Amino acid sequence: MDITFEKVDYTYQANSPFEHKALDSMSFHLPSGSFTAIVGHTGSGKSTLIQHLNGLIRPTNGKVRIGDYVLEPKKKPKHAKALREKVGIVFQYPEHQLFEETVEKDIAFGPRNFGVPEQEIQKRVAESARAVGLGEDLLKRSPFELSGGQMRRVAIAGILAVRPRVLVLDEPTAGLDPRGQKEIMDMFYRIHKEQQLTTLLVTHSMEDALAYADHVLVLDKGKKYMEGTPVEVFSQREALQQVQLDVPEMFQFLLKASDQFGKPLAYQGQDVERLAEQLAALAGDRDE
Amino acid sequence: MNNLLIVGQYVPTNSIVHRMDPRVKMLIIFFYVIFIFFANNVISYGLFTLFALGSTILTKVPRRFIAKGLTPVWFLIVFTFILHLFVTREGFVLFHVFGLPIYSGALEQGAVISLRFFLLILLTSLLTLTTTPIEITDAVESLLGPLRRFKFPVHELALMMSISLRFIPTLLQETEKISNAQASRGVDFRTGPFRERVRAVIPLLVPLFVSAFKRAEELAMAMEARGYRGGEGRTKLRELRVVKRDVAALVCFIVITAAALITRDYS
Numbered sequence A: 001m002d003i004t005f006e007k008v009d010y011t012y013q014a015n016s017p018f019e020h021k022a023l024d025s026m027s028f029h030l031p032s033g034s035f036t037a038i039v040g041h042t043g044s045g046k047s048t049l050i051q052h053l054n055g056l057i058r059p060t061n062g063k064v065r066i067g068d069y070v071l072e073p074k075k076k077p078k079h080a081k082a083l084r085e086k087v088g089i090v091f092q093y094p095e096h097q098l099f100e101e102t103v104e105k106d107i108a109f110g111p112r113n114f115g116v117p118e119q120e121i122q123k124r125v126a127e128s129a130r131a132v133g134l135g136e137d138l139l140k141r142s143p144f145e146l147s148g149g150q151m152r153r154v155a156i157a158g159i160l161a162v163r164p165r166v167l168v169l170d171e172p173t174a175g176l177d178p179r180g181q182k183e184i185m186d187m188f189y190r191i192h193k194e195q196q197l198t199t200l201l202v203t204h205s206m207e208d209a210l211a212y213a214d215h216v217l218v219l220d221k222g223k224k225y226m227e228g229t230p231v232e233v234f235s236q237r238e239a240l241q242q243v244q245l246d247v248p249e250m251f252q253f254l255l256k257a258s259d260q261f262g263k264p265l266a267y268q269g270q271d272v273e274r275l276a277e278q279l280a281a282l283a284g285d286r287d288e
Numbered sequence B: 001m002n003n004l005l006i007v008g009q010y011v012p013t014n015s016i017v018h019r020m021d022p023r024v025k026m027l028i029i030f031f032y033v034i035f036i037f038f039a040n041n042v043i044s045y046g047l048f049t050l051f052a053l054g055s056t057i058l059t060k061v062p063r064r065f066i067a068k069g070l071t072p073v074w075f076l077i078v079f080t081f082i083l084h085l086f087v088t089r090e091g092f093v094l095f096h097v098f099g100l101p102i103y104s105g106a107l108e109q110g111a112v113i114s115l116r117f118f119l120l121i122l123l124t125s126l127l128t129l130t131t132t133p134i135e136i137t138d139a140v141e142s143l144l145g146p147l148r149r150f151k152f153p154v155h156e157l158a159l160m161m162s163i164s165l166r167f168i169p170t171l172l173q174e175t176e177k178i179s180n181a182q183a184s185r186g187v188d189f190r191t192g193p194f195r196e197r198v199r200a201v202i203p204l205l206v207p208l209f210v211s212a213f214k215r216a217e218e219l220a221m222a223m224e225a226r227g228y229r230g231g232e233g234r235t236k237l238r239e240l241r242v243v244k245r246d247v248a249a250l251v252c253f254i255v256i257t258a259a260a261l262i263t264r265d266y267s
Ligand SMILES: Nc1ncnc2c1ncn2[C@@H]1O[C@H](COP(=O)(O)OP(=O)(O)OP(=O)(O)O)[C@@H](O)[C@H]1O
Pocket: A012, A013, A020, A021, A022, A040, A041, A042, A043, A044, A045, A046, A047, A048, A049, B002
């Protein structure tokens, strides 16, 4: 499903002294099947933006389109529940939403609410537990006995089990160990490809944005600040620094190395080994 | 949800009322609530109205916002007035509504009681509009101080109060987050039959309790780690001090109250 924002404003606590415009005339289009990273300094409106995607909030002005669903100010969406089945959101610290007696029941909670038949639910629970790397022995345990990382996986499995077409991830790896972070991001990427999902990833990690996304959206104070492919966006180091964002380490390194050797070194998706070869070649040139 | 939060919320405008000693504000409100019941003619009510409106203007809180905070009580005020119109039978008959006689005394009493009600709510709401919860608890602790002699746990009470006040917004935020998360998993909190809606509360309450207990434990641990040992010998970061503006406010209040007590009818 493709996603379009047309001049969307969102104001918290309108008509009060606490009025706060969290989104300001936001427009963009994300094609179906794209993987978009949303980056921005804290408070720039990322979480507010993603709450529009399944109709938790409606724009104060403007229009949001998700596939055939349209969200407009003042008009209650007719098929809110159907939209929520199509758009799965993994919120920040999703383990806080666990409540059932067993892991199995918690994963089944979403599909059951959306009226998935019982047999199908069993299948989906097993499948999503496997996808997030939860052993079968954990399914009968209480989610509250698990480690933080395991709880996170249970919560994610609960959202995957609904089989959404759009997957929205709000800092899904915050607070996990580096190994776990990579495992979970790789898992999301695999599912994104396998099921041809439209994925939005809110992240503070420019490395993740570079590694997984094909499109980057930079927000600043509720406005769209920049948009483009990761290479396009991360090539503009100064502009990003203006809004308190860094470029990925790879870009920082390439800039420094270009300075050092007096030759431009561009990012072309090279991995560490390829980079080492390039550097060796440059060093060889200089020594001659 | 966001609109509910506004009632009784602190609005920082740094006006002279905001900077007053919270104890003085509470004392003035306490005695205002008592003495307004002594008013019984136009002049004495006028004086009390003057005081309440004057204070409201001094707070510099936008009028629109105060009116919004009072919305839930408008209904009660109007209701009281109408009730009095039809129930009280004093004075002479003024006119008839739907065949029911309206007495002059009823009009008068209805107006007076509604006015009193309005003034009470207005002035007390100014306290929470201009005083942070922390200041209120400090003031309570200080005002209840003398009870310590009777082994009354004043400090503990104040601590409980400030912790609860501190965590109300946090809990509300948490509630909103969890209800968003569960709504995204297909829970419907707003429509559907009553039984279903009651059941929908469980996925909300369980995580809320879990996080509240976790928070309480963390807070206790953090307090202990920083050497908290109860109120004994504890000094304060914010000393409450009565300064000129507090004295001025008190004098102003006393003069107006005295004038009202002198001008009221004694017969
Ligand atoms: N419920 C609310 N009521 C009032 N203001 C809010 C509310 N939620 C968010 N805001 C404000 O809206 C702005 C955007 O918040 P948002 O949560 O979308 O930021 P964010 O980009 O997700 O930040 P972070 O990276 O810290 O998660 C912030 O300035 C915040 O203070």
